[in-house]
Amino acid sequence: MKLTRLIGAGCALAFAAIASAGVLSIGDKAPDLGKDVSWIKGESVTEFEKGHIYVLDFWATWCGPCVKAIPHMDEIAEKHEADGVTVIGVAIWPNDRMTPTAEYVEQRGDDMSYTICADIDGATAEKFMKATGSDGIPTCMIINREGLLAWVGHPMAGMDEALSQIIAGTYDIEDAAAANRKKMAVIEKAQPLMKKAETAYAMGEWETVVTTLQELARLDSEQYGRMTLEAFNMMITRLHDEQRAYNYAREMLEGDWKEDITALNAVAWIIADTEELEHRDLDLAFKAASKANAISGGEDPMVLDTLAAVYFLKGDVKQAIDTQRKAISHADPEFAEQLKPALDKYLAAANEG
Numbered sequence: 166m167k168l169t170r171l172i173g174a175g176c177a178l179a180f181a182a183i184a185s186a187g188v189l190s191i192g193d194k195a196p197d198l199g200k201d202v203s204w205i206k207g208e209s210v211t212e213f214e215k216g217h218i219y220v221l222d223f224w225a226t227w228c229g230p231c232v233k234a235i236p237h238m239d240e241i242a243e244k245h246e247a248d249g250v251t252v253i254g255v256a257i258w259p260n261d262r263m264t265p266t267a268e269y270v271e272q273r274g275d276d277m278s279y280t281i282c283a284d285i286d287g288a289t290a291e292k293f294m295k296a297t298g299s300d301g302i303p304t305c306m307i308i309n310r311e312g313l314l315a316w317v318g319h320p321m322a323g324m325d326e327a328l329s330q331i332i333a334g335t336y337d338i339e340d341a342a343a344a345n346r347k348k349m350a351v352i353e354k355a356q357p358l359m360k361k362a363e364t365a366y367a368m369g370e371w372e373t374v375v376t377t378l379q380e381l382a383r384l385d386s387e388q389y390g391r392m393t394l395e396a397f398n399m400m401i402t403r404l405h406d407e408q409r410a411y412n413y414a415r416e417m418l419e420g421d422w423k424e425d426i427t428a429l430n431a432v433a434w435i436i437a438d439t440e441e442l443e444h445r446d447l448d449l450a451f452k453a454a455s456k457a458n459a460i461s462g463g464e465d466p467m468v469l470d471t472l473a474a475v476y477f478l479k480g481d482v483k484q485a486i487d488t489q490r491k492a493i494s495h496a497d498p499e500f501a502e503q504l505k506p507a508l509d510k511y512l513a514a515a516n517e518g
Contacts (some may be wrong), residue, residue, distance in 0.1 A: 189296035190349065192342035195306075195314045196296075201288035202255065205267050207280030210253060218250045218331060219308040222320065223294060225256055227263035229467055231303040232497060234320045235277055241328070242279035248332045249310075252279040257290040258302065259283075264499065272499070298352045301391075307331060309338070316341065351385045358384065371403035382421075390421055394428050398435055401442070411446045418453060429457035430468045437474045450475045466496035470504055477511055485511045 189196070197212050213219055222238050224231035235254075242252035254277070256266040264272075266283045284290050293299075293306060297317050305324050307316040309331050315338055316327040330336035358381050365373035378392040378399075397417070400410035414422075414432050422428035433454035436446055454472040461468050469492035477485035489508040493501045 191314055191345040192338055193314050194312055195308045196292045201285050202282035203285060205281040205283055206270050213308050213312045216310050218310055220252045221306045222254045223257050223302050223304045224254055225258050226266055226269040228302050234303050239278055254281045256283040351388055355381055355384055371399055375399050386421055394431050401439055407444055411449055426457045426460050429453045430471050433475055434471045437478055447479050464495050466492040466500060482511055482515045
């Protein structure tokens with residue numbers, strides 16, 4: 166089961182990546198990158214210069230949403246260069262299966278024109294990501310002209326507005342700090358539940374893991390809502406209780422997952438991709454994938470890839486081929502290569518038929 170693939174590779178649900186309560190808050194002096202990174206592209210920035218603004222984009226080459234955000238980060242770097250803004254892509258959480266960061270950056274060329282560095286031994290992820298309670302990528306952080314951490318979040322969740330206000334000098338960092346304190350208070354309350362889930366996971370007590378993840382989501386749906394997705398995954402892959410999982414998914418598809426592209430796509434992919442299923446609820450998978458595709462405007466290659474897989478399993482090979490071709494047409498070159506074997510499989514099935 167390729168968990169990072171099914172959740173869009175940007176939502177770190179593995180227990181090792183669940184962040185603890187942070188020690189770095191909005192309004193605090195930002196730590197320097199220092200010697201904890203290797204510089205891949207652009208001039209090194211070991212210290213944050215007073216009077217300058219820095220946008221740190223924490224990403225990885227294996228992370229689909231991170232890659233999808235690259236053109237936007239490039240646009241920000243170009244648009245705000247004259248405003249004294251430097252964008253730095255900080256590569257973290259590497260794995261053995263990904264395209265090496267330096268190689269990937271070289272392949273992107275001018276399409277990734279901003280400064281790039283890579284974490285060394287997890288030190289930078291520790292003092293920025295873990296310290297702020299951030300548990301998924303892409304995550305961006307804005308350092309203001311005073312060297313203070315001013316904003317933390319997903320690059321598509323209000324960053325542009327915050328950056329414009331910081332540039333203009335109208336950003337209320339005290340209000341932002343107060344909101345962040347509320348967030349950290351929730352994280353603090355979540356600590357016992359996280360510890361309980363981690364312990365149960367280590368001991369293979371899957372029922373406890375599932376119910377604890379659901380409890381985390383009820384504590385704060387905004388911060389821990391994706392735990393419900395992992396609970397669904399575990400109902401299938403660990404508890405092997407397919408009917409319970411499907412009933413739960415139907416309930417969530419009418420609730421918290423209703424407009425959540427990542428969750429909808431993940432549900433469909435889990436059902437389509439899990440080999441050991443006794444009963445594959447393809448109607449549920451199709452409903453989830455179709456809705457994700459509609460919300461994304463029919464242009465998200467990962468969603469289209471999932472929808473094509475569901476079409477194929479339902480026996481509609483022609484639609485599978487057409488949808489997979491569309492997925493490839495909307496994918497970046499690297500992801501497009503990953504999608505071609507599925508198209509070959511569908512074409513072979515059509516020829517055999």
